Amino acid sequence: MTEFDRASFFTIHADLPREGPGETADVAWAAEVSNLRPGARICDAASGPGGDIGALLRAAPDAHVTAIDAHGPxxxxxxxxxxxxxxxxxxxxxxxxxxxPYDFIWSAGAVYFSGIEYMLPLWREALAGGGAIAFSEPCLFTASPSDGAIAMWDGYNRLTNTQGIAAQITRAGFQTIATRMLSDVAWESYYRPMEDRITKLRRVADDRMHIALDKAEAEIARWRKHRAETGYLLSVVKPA
Ligand SMILES: C[S@@+](CC[C@H](N)C(=O)[O-])C[C@H]1O[C@@H](n2cnc3c(N)ncnc32)[C@H](O)[C@@H]1O
Known part of the structure; x- marks a missing residue:
């Protein structure tokens, strides 16, 4: 991504409610299967603008959430x-x-930057006894995905299916407690506010911004076209 592309990207993404797909029900489900206890110490790792903080606080009475993201804005x-x-x-x-130590590390749409086998061992020391990690990972839902479905992930070389993700979790020294696919509601919760932003920016965009807006629109259209073939798998894992 060039410096200018970065600027356009962050103009499109500034102040969106969330920076990746997700919904309250995902957090509630992950907390339940993790047996989250009252007073849980939770980390929202790569929180973006904190779209999951409210759901995390509701997931456990008296919980404390530390939200960390690399992007200051x-x-x-x-x-x-x-x-x-x-x-x-x-x-x-x-x-x-x-x-x-954290009882629960929640990471939506970010573990794949470095990969499961790198990130889970890294977080093992940060996990309190009995703690769990929940993360979403790009996943193929069909044995014969189209080129368009694969292109959604920009050449992600660890792209695999549910079994492949489970194997990476095992190799990382963890066990899978439960999994679920992110729903269409989760994806639309990300893309609908982005579409509103695109509409607003079109009115004032210069040529370069139009290119960035075209790209964002193409991403949304591609997911809508290929959503039965690929998406995110949410996994809840604990050390083996
Ligand atoms: C796809 S977004 C997901 C954000 C948020 N979890 C959500 O669902 O709205 C990925 C996030 O990872 C953050 N990120 C990337 N590398 C990071 C790092 N090394 N440490 C912390 N955050 C990072 C980005 O700034 C971005 O907010």
């Missing part, structure tokens, strides 16, 4: 919503460097 956006809440700590930082 996303944490600023989270601050506007959660800065006054004592149950929430917001940090600009690297999710690879979290130390914990």
């Amino acid at each position: 996303f944490i600023e956006a989270a601050h506007a919503r959660w800065g006054a809440d004592k149950r929430v700590a917001l940090q600009v930082g690297d999710f690879k460097a979290i130390t914990g």
Whole structure:
């Protein structure tokens, strides 16, 4: 991505409610299968603007959520919503460097930057005894995906199916407790606000911004076309 592309990207993405697909029901499900206890210490690792913080707080009475993201403006956006809440700590930082201890590490749409087999062992030390990690990972839902479905993931070389993800989790020294596919609602919760943003920016866009907007629209259209073939698999895992 060139410097200018980055600028366009962050203009499109500034102040969106979330930066990847997800919905409250995913968090509630993951917390339930993890047996999250009252007072749980939770990390939202690569939180973006904090779209999951409310659901995480609702998942366990008296929980405390530390939300970490590398992009300062996303944490600023989270601050506007959660800065006054004592149950929430917001940090600009690297999710690879979290130390914990946490009872629950939640990471939506970010583990795949480095991969399951790199990230899970890294987080093992940050996990309290009995703790769990929940993360979403690109996944193929068919044995014969179309080129368009594969292209959704920009050449992601670890792209695999549910069995392949489970195998990576095992090789990382963890066991899969439960999995579920992210729903269409989760994806539309990400893409509909982005579409509104695209419509607004079109009115004032220069040529370069139009190119970035075309790209964002193409991404949305591609997911809608190929959503039966690929998407995110949410896995809840614990050390083996
Ligand atoms: C696809 S977005 C998902 C954000 C959020 N979990 C959500 O679902 O709305 C990925 C996020 O990972 C963050 N990120 C990328 N590398 C990171 C790192 N090394 N440490 C912390 N955050 C990182 C990005 O800034 C971005 O907010």
